[in-house]
Amino acid sequence: MDAIRTLRSRTVVLPAANIDTDQIIPARFLTTTTRQGLGRHLFADWRHDAQGAPHSDFVLNRAAARGCQILVAGRNFGCGSSREHAPWALLDHGFRAVISTQIADIFRSNALKNGLVPVVVDAAIAGWLIEHPGVEVSIDLPTATLTLPTGIQASFPLESFARYCLVNGVDELGFLMDRERDIAAFEHRRPGA
């Protein structure tokens, strides 16, 4: 995982609440055995009609969305299935952060493990961002702060361990492997062991 200290990008806005992981990447694309190349399936059924032609009015298909790294979405983003293919598809497309008033638990966990930053803000900040699509915002990881072009700053919850992993590009598996002695000791005292 690449280390991230700051992000600065224009936003893409999907204002709907409860955008589920079946929308982010439909199940029929999950028969893959790799994590690469899923960006082309991102929001597949919102980007394309039943014949596969792109919906020109869908925000991700507009020229202005090109290169945007920050997605602003309605409340409860990423609900539903645990598929990690959802953050993989968002990252492969080029997104590095999602801003919402609420992000579903499993999606949040999956996002953090892949360097996709979950940014939970209050309704006033989210509402402003939804009303001003395409503005350039910045996200500072060491201070967990979102800065709007108006200069307004909002801190967002990012627990210290997740912040440490993101800022240093550390993956958790190495950390867990280092607890091997503790795990072995636990297994020894575990009932039925």
Place this chain on the structure above:
Amino acid sequence: MQAAARTMLEKIWEQHEVVPETSDIPAVLYIDLHLIHEVTSPQAFAVLAERGLGVRRPDLTLATLDHSTPTRTEQIFGGVPVAIESAARQIRELERNCARFGVELLGLQSEQRGIVHVIGPELGATQPGKTIVCGDSHTSTHGALGALAFGIGTTEVGHVLATQSLLQRKPRSLAINVDHRLQPGVTAKDLILWIISQIGVSGGTGHVIEYRGAGVCALDMEERMTVCNMSIEAGARAGMIAPDETTYAWLAGRARVPQGGAWEEALERWRHLPSDADARFDRQFEIDAAVVEPMITYGTNPGMVIPINGTIPERRGDAAFDQALAYMGFEAGAAIKEKPINVVFLGSCTNGRLSDLRAAARVLRGRKIAPGVQMLVVPGSQAVKRAAEAEGLHRVFKDAGAEWRESGCSMCLGMNGDTVTHGEYSLSTSNRNFEGRQGVGARTLLASPLTAAASAVRGRVTDPRELLSH
């Protein structure tokens, strides 16, 4: 000194802390049972292979094939190739990974195969007090037996394969107290849909739900699984129900539970699991089971749900709500009853167990499904299938005009080619009515097996109590 009162969540959590959490670092939580399937594991096994790691506890790991597997008998047992080539590759990949890493696989032709959340309890691998994870959000199902069970992503699947542990923050607790019993013709599916309508699709986010109270104690084991299964549809990673005599009687004698003296010892341990009488929950919510009617969804998330005799609500100024209704082809203010349907799906980890098939058969016996309606009956496991056949349920379904398939996730998410045609209405006993969930452009109405069967007979959304009265 008296120990502080604890919830069941706290007890199970503390029993599995390899290293307790601090303000800086999450807990290292030990996992007793890791369930694996073909869709969310290949990239995790690939990480192990890249790093030269093995599976730490193959004995605590159990794999099966369910999500992308065919349900047509000839593709499972008849030598006909799996129709979707990418699905066939994924199946072979799990077979190879399990062989390479020494993980037990209940493979395509195993009589123990089935939906991972159906076979865990069925085999007795799911037990009270265990921590159970799987790369699937409906892992919450296993909490019905008093386990702490939650869905994880593929990176975490890799963590558990390599270390049998996860880094986790202790979730908050939400008690849902259910008073009174369900009325006749009202099922556990209606109860959980009602609960979701009350707390909302993100009402449980950050929490583990413990379902409690007389209305929950009165549920049988399979009903409890249906309730816990859809906890994730309320945003909660896990749902749980305290183990009791119903739980122990259901588990006794199953293949993978402790036997003999070890069973007695396990019972002794399990009896300490329920939340202490004065345990404090972070949040509480009260539900009256007696007021629950058969429920049905009208929109594109499980919170968009109404009693079957209700009307589709109106939310002025809510563009997403209007878009959901447009997707469904419904109008605010209209009745949901009598809406025509094209497909009925009976199955899934929510409602694919023997009691669900029995409930539907009770309605279908001696009746035909309406002309033009396709009904798919997909048992939750091969064991469910065999048990249903032993009591003749398959003949009831076939005589009614339904298709009787091999087990799997099937049309719940349509990965295996069992899909609903664009624009058609599916009355489904599964758990998600998201846009496109059952196929591109498919319109899903979630309801109970009773409602599904009654609606299959009429070809329209039907209150099952109208067909149960005689």
